Amino acid sequence: MSARALLPSLAALLLAALLVAVTLLLLGVSPTRAATGLLDGAFGSPLAITDTLVKATPLIFCGLAVALAFEGALWNIGADGQLIAGAVAAGGIGPRLASWPHPLAVSALLLVGALGGGAWGWIAGWLRARRNVSEVISTIMLNYSAAQILAWAVHGPLIEASRAFPESSAIAASARLQLYFAPSRLNLGMALAAVLSGLAYLYLYRSAWGFALRAIGRSPRAATFHGLATTRVIITTLVLSGALAGLGGAVQVTAITHRLYEAFSPGWGYEAIAVALVARLNPLAIVPSAIFFGALDNGAQAMQRAAGVSAVLVQVIEALVIIILLAFDSAAGRRLGRGLLSPATPDSAEVDA
Amino acid sequence: MLVARGICKRFGRTVALDRVDFHAAPGEIHALIGENGAGKSTLVSILAGRLAPDAGTITGADGPLRITPGTAHGVAAVFQAPLLFEQMSWEENLALGGFRRSTRLRPEALAAAARAAHDLGFALPVPGRRVADLAVGERVRLAILRALSFAPRVLLLDEPTGALAPAEVEQFLDHLGRLRRDGRAVVLVTHRLGEALTVADRITVLRRGRKVAEVPAAATNERDLATLMVGELPPPLAASTYEGAPAVLLSLADLMLEKDGRRLLDGVTMEVRRGEIVGVAGVEGNGQDALIAILAGLAAPTAGRLLTRGALALIPQDRDLDGLILEMPLWENLLLLEPLRRRFAPRYWLRRRDAVEFCRALLARYAIRAGGPHDPAAALSGGNRQRLAVARALATQPEIVVAHDIARGLDLAATRELHRQLRQYAESGRAVLLLSSDLEEIFQLCSRSYLMSRGRLRPLGPADRQAGRFGLMLSGAQG
Numbered sequence: 001m002s003a004r005a006l007l008p009s010l011a012a013l014l015l016a017a018l019l020v021a022v023t024l025l026l027l028g029v030s031p032t033r034a035a036t037g038l039l040d041g042a043f044g045s046p047l048a049i050t051d052t053l054v055k056a057t058p059l060i061f062c063g064l065a066v067a068l069a070f071e072g073a074l075w076n077i078g079a080d081g082q083l084i085a086g087a088v089a090a091g092g093i094g095p096r097l098a099s100w101p102h103p104l105a106v107s108a109l110l111l112v113g114a115l116g117g118g119a120w121g122w123i124a125g126w127l128r129a130r131r132n133v134s135e136v137i138s139t140i141m142l143n144y145s146a147a148q149i150l151a152w153a154v155h156g157p158l159i160e161a162s163r164a165f166p167e168s169s170a171i172a173a174s175a176r177l178q179l180y181f182a183p184s185r186l187n188l189g190m191a192l193a194a195v196l197s198g199l200a201y202l203y204l205y206r207s208a209w210g211f212a213l214r215a216i217g218r219s220p221r222a223a224t225f226h227g228l229a230t231t232r233v234i235i236t237t238l239v240l241s242g243a244l245a246g247l248g249g250a251v252q253v254t255a256i257t258h259r260l261y262e263a264f265s266p267g268w269g270y271e272a273i274a275v276a277l278v279a280r281l282n283p284l285a286i287v288p289s290a291i292f293f294g295a296l297d298n299g300a301q302a303m304q305r306a307a308g309v310s311a312v313l314v315q316v317i318e319a320l321v322i323i324i325l326l327a328f329d330s331a332a333g334r335r336l337g338r339g340l341l342s343p344a345t346p347d348s349a350e351v352d353a
Numbered sequence: 354m355l356v357a358r359g360i361c362k363r364f365g366r367t368v369a370l371d372r373v374d375f376h377a378a379p380g381e382i383h384a385l386i387g388e389n390g391a392g393k394s395t396l397v398s399i400l401a402g403r404l405a406p407d408a409g410t411i412t413g414a415d416g417p418l419r420i421t422p423g424t425a426h427g428v429a430a431v432f433q434a435p436l437l438f439e440q441m442s443w444e445e446n447l448a449l450g451g452f453r454r455s456t457r458l459r460p461e462a463l464a465a466a467a468r469a470a471h472d473l474g475f476a477l478p479v480p481g482r483r484v485a486d487l488a489v490g491e492r493v494r495l496a497i498l499r500a501l502s503f504a505p506r507v508l509l510l511d512e513p514t515g516a517l518a519p520a521e522v523e524q525f526l527d528h529l530g531r532l533r534r535d536g537r538a539v540v541l542v543t544h545r546l547g548e549a550l551t552v553a554d555r556i557t558v559l560r561r562g563r564k565v566a567e568v569p570a571a572a573t574n575e576r577d578l579a580t581l582m583v584g585e586l587p588p589p590l591a592a593s594t595y596e597g598a599p600a601v602l603l604s605l606a607d608l609m610l611e612k613d614g615r616r617l618l619d620g621v622t623m624e625v626r627r628g629e630i631v632g633v634a635g636v637e638g639n640g641q642d643a644l645i646a647i648l649a650g651l652a653a654p655t656a657g658r659l660l661t662r663g664a665l666a667l668i669p670q671d672r673d674l675d676g677l678i679l680e681m682p683l684w685e686n687l688l689l690l691e692p693l694r695r696r697f698a699p700r701y702w703l704r705r706r707d708a709v710e711f712c713r714a715l716l717a718r719y720a721i722r723a724g725g726p727h728d729p730a731a732a733l734s735g736g737n738r739q740r741l742a743v744a745r746a747l748a749t750q751p752e753i754v755v756a757h758d759i760a761r762g763l764d765l766a767a768t769r770e771l772h773r774q775l776r777q778y779a780e781s782g783r784a785v786l787l788l789s790s791d792l793e794e795i796f797q798l799c800s801r802s803y804l805m806s807r808g809r810l811r812p813l814g815p816a817d818r819q820a821g822r823f824g825l826m827l828s829g830a831q832g
């Protein structure tokens with residue numbers, strides 16, 4: 001996977017920027033004012049920069065989750081649900097860890113979060129591998145289920161002590177990730193995400209499992225013929241993918257929110273699909289890609305203030321990037337299209353004469 | 354009418370075509386021959402408008418053509434790896450052809466297809482099957498029917514006969530004769546010189562991207578063509594000489610396989626010993642796939658016993674769909690084979706550098722024309738893909754090699770070289786099981802052979818060797 005492969009992404013970004021600029025001109029808004037506003041909000045001060053990074057962190061976790069699954073032609077649309085599952089698990093045990101020493105409490109929280117997300121991914125993996133249920137459908141349904149479970153939990157079993165607000169009790173102080181750069185909210189979660197992106201790269205391109213995953217993603221028929229264990233790889237991959245997203249949820253709980261509430265995820269798991277596609281599924285490129293999307297999110301308000309254009313414009317930019325990329329990058333587009341049209345793999349072991 | 358002038362095409366550093374002139378004239382069958390990687394498929398793709406040339410012009414009956422997919426210009430093509438709607442049923446594929454421009458399955462479209470198939474002597478697949486699940490021969494037959502359904506003025510055929518049964522080939526070539534009488538232009542790529550000489554009016558020879566000859570078929574012969582194509586041919590095979598102990602390496606006892614109430618294998622019994630090349634002749638669809646599936650461990654026999662002594666390597670019939678993963682680099686394609694996977698990914702990590710080096714050596718040793726180990730398999734010509742699939746299997750030094758239609762797509766020299774290698778392989782005390790619909794190949798190469806028909810095996814004796822009887826038997830053997 002070479003850096004050259006990322007050129008279409010850069011071209012798509014430029015083209016999207018150009019289209020938006022033209023639109024703004026037609027609306028009588030200065031594109032430079034909007035762009036400076038956006039950049040200022042995203043990178044204009046140390047606090048703006050760290051906030052961009054904080055916004056990018058869950059996108060990295062979910063982006064890695066998406067990339068890993070997509071490489072195996074497993075169209076995991078469910079990073080959002082998996083992230084929520086991880087967050088619920090972490091937020092659920094968080095308040096009970098008061099007596100634990102800090103490092104242990106944080107590790108336990110993260111581990112539980114990964115397990116929660118992994119379990120959510122496992123459901124989709126099992127359904128796909130054993131029952132040939134399209135993971136596109138199952139993961140979307142599991143997103144809804146996770147959101148509903150979260151809502152139920154914060155209204156019911158996990159509700160905070162006064163029972164006044166639909167949110168969970170705060171996690172124990174010992175389970176909170178320290179903010180070394182206060183008042184900035186930058187935390188070790190970002191570092192963990194970066195390390196994981198390196199590990200994910202090694203897993204995909206340097207390990208035997210990654211090889212099997214990519215082979216199955218490109219030709220389930222040939223992979224089956226040569227005896228690669230497709231069932232196991234499908235399940236393992238969706239578990240790992242879910243665990244990555246779940247870890248992202250746990251990081252959010254331990255470092256930023258310290259508790260659960262109903263609209264916990266603003267749709268990170270969906271935005272992560274864009275993040276992963278722009279990164280061409282290359283785990284190393286997911287970090288800059290997520291930072292780009294984080295910056296858009298972070299700069300949106302400032303842009304609105306500076307240029308008087310709605311913050312929603314950044315969503316238009318994001319959408320344009322994806323559409324342009326899919327339209328011009330035939331390989332990824334075709335594979336995604338193929339996957340969405342007929343997500344269930346043919347049973348290539350079928351014998352007939 | 355299609356006239357190409359000065360066509361050039363490069364892929365990176367590979368010059369696939371270098372100032373090639375070519376034409377397809379009405380009422381003429383023009384054979385295009387050449388060694389593996391000579392540029393035949395590239396030229397066909399360019400003529401069909403699937404690939405844009407770097408330089409050169411193509412003129413149709415109504416003047417110069419802009420490169421657009423060809424059916425608009427009355428051009429239809431059967432590509433070497435058939436281009437079909439994989440996720441649709443074969444009936445839908447036909448309905449989307451010229452029979453009827455609609456995805457809805459009108460009975461008349463199917464009836465037209467059935468008539469065309471009947472004219473060609475083609476059997477149609479089981480109703481409703483998805484194209485992605487069809488075997489090579491079925492795919493090629495379907496692609497031919499689709500191409501014909503457009504009633505093209507120019508018909509381009511890239512090695513269509515390699516995947517057809519002998520009896521089918523005969524009828525198919527007859528049909529090409531009829532198209533010629535109708536004033537259509539036909540371009541036929543083939544590795545079978547006899548075929549080119551009997552059916553074609555004109556023969557063009559490509560060699561390393563250059564046109565080295567264009568001659569009327571009547572004015573040439575097989576020897577001259579072979580020399581033009583590849584220079585010296587390796588000598589034909591000498592007789593086999595294994596003198597070790599003939600221990601049994603593979604034994605099948607009364608194998609049965611039933612699926613959906615159909616009996617795919619019916620009491621298959623056979624032994625393959627050290628030093629032997631055992632042949633299984635027969636028309637595709639008589640249980641070969643079932644036998645391969647069992648040997649590959651993809652299906653368990655309903656009854657009977659399978660014993661192997663030592664490692665077994667399979668060379669599948671469909672290199673593009675089963676054998677290789679076209680999107681992956683060559684060196685990673687090697688890792689698909691289990692022994693190589695164990696060698697280059699013994700534990701958790703890929704031993705990347707070793708695998709790449711190994712691949713480089715393999716490419717050199719088996720004269721596979723490729724840019725390098727990092728090229729995707731899709732960049733190889735059809736014949737070179739086949740060579741890679743064979744080289745990969747032999748490189749693992751298995752005790753038993755099971756090869757299915759192993760010479761499909763190989764040029765003359767490569768076929769002889771491969772036969773020599775298989776012979777040598779057996780003589781070194783290992784064994785080869787060869788499934789093929791090419792009887793000449795079976796008789797030339799095998800020490801013993803069987804005929805497979807409707808899931809049963811029967812031994813072939815010297816008396817069966819008369820070609821006439823064989824043609825009959827093979828066509829009659831079709832299920």
Ligand SMILES: Nc1ncnc2c1ncn2[C@@H]1O[C@H](COP(=O)(O)OP(=O)(O)OP(=O)(O)O)[C@@H](O)[C@H]1O
Pocket residue numbers: 364365367368369387388389390391392393394395396433722723731732733734735736737762764
């Ligand atoms: N997409 C591609 N990318 C890179 N190289 C290619 C590509 N397609 C073809 N080539 C190269 O161009 C040359 C000609 O290939 P082509 O497929 O035309 O050969 P061919 O005459 O059809 O051979 P065969 O008899 O094996 O089918 C080969 O060296 C091949 O490796």
Ligand SMILES: [Mg+2]
Pocket residue numbers: 393394395433511734735736
């Ligand atoms: Mg070819």
